Amino acid sequence: MPQLSGSAVLAFLLRTVWPILVFVMPETDSTAYDSKIEGNVIFTRFDAALNWVRKNSLWPMPMGLACCAIELMATAASRFDIARFGAEVMRFSPRQCDVMIVAGTVTYKMALAVKRIYEQMPEPKWVIAMGACASTGGMYRSYAVLQGIDQLLPVDVYISGCPPRPEALLAGLMKLQEKISRERSLRRQKPELLEKLEEALS
Amino acid sequence: MIREEAFALLNKSFGEKIQSKSEFRDETTYTIEANDLREIAKFCRDDLSFDYLLDITSIDNLGEEPRFEIVYELYSMPHAAHLRLKLRISEDVGEVDTVSNIWPTANWHEREIYDMMGIKFKGHPDLRRILMWDGYPYFPLRKDFPLEGLPSEMPDVAFTKVTSMEGGPFVTRPSTATAKDREPRARPPQL
Secondary structure, three states: OOOOHHHHHHHHHHOOOOOOEEEEEEOOOOOOOOHHHHEEEEEEEEEHHHHHHHHHOOOEEEEEOOOOEEEEEEEOOOOOOOHHOOOOOOOOHHOOOOEEEEEEEEEHHHHHHHHHHHOOOOOOOOEEEEHHHHHOOOOOOOOOOOOHHHOOOOEEEEOOOOOOOOHHHHHHHHHHHHHHHHHOOHHHHHHHHHHHHHHHHH | OOOOHHHHHHHHHHHHHHEEEEEEOEEEEEEEHHHHHHHHHHHHHHHOOOEEEEEEEEOOOOOOOOOOEEEEEEEEEEOOOOEEEEEEOOOOOOOOOOOOOOOOOOEEEEEEEHHOOOOEEEEOOOOOOOOOOOOOEEEEEEEEOOOOOEEEEEEEEEEEEOOOOOOOOOOOOOOOOOHHHOOOOOOOOOO
């Protein structure tokens, strides 16, 4: 058998089983991996596995700007328990966050600060506009209020309500999870890597 | 000293400087000259023991002269009595003495009036905007400032845009129609 170089193996993988990746599930008892394919090995698309990991561990940036933040806190507390959806780790540093929940009225004075915090979040990142104010300016048709955070940030999910109930926020979070599970993660976020792989192929 | 005595003393001491006095539902209002403000305010605090400044507000009577009106709401803890002082200043003057060295709480009240109305306070220790950002070019509570705002731009600080007053929920149009017609939950976009 000829010696295969790393790039040759990669090229072979790309040509044949590229979208398929093998995940080996850890055993609960001490025996080694068993041979039964169905038992401990799962075949899936790489994107699906990546998205599955991402969507079940969304770390929110709580951008609490008005009364919606109270509902956001209630969502995180025991009665509604956002931890059931893996999003309980509210981080007050944008550098550790995945999803910014814009909860409340965005005034012009705050607008660029919100944008800056969003820009400090690492990719991949998502935005939930929680409530009427964050979505459209709400009842504040005035000189002081930004008419929807989507004028500055790419919003993934809008939640209606003034303020929305915690259930609505959870529903919005589940919508975002659905959206994430449909994403072409690797293709979207690592175009350079894919280009390199394509080059190695040709 | 009860409430009536305090007012009598005020009348006696500043009789010629008080432009008018009015009583309405047990609320006493004195109208004074802007130049006499500091003297009268100090007298009210020290001699009449109106030791608490509840609020300062300003009114824009656009089209009248003098244009602006400032209202001081005083309260006396010992007498449990209210006193209201009013004064008017024209747009050309646009400046009135500060009372922040008499009642320290006036500091932020006066900053707010400066921010919203553009009235300056002579002798104020720190006259900056308090709600809008430094460099915002307008005074938004003036009557000639449109509700939908005016565009402005301060790079890296803030910007403002003109707000659309049409369309969407939460918008009401002046008419005699019923509330159901005036405030539909969502108005179809007008193409």
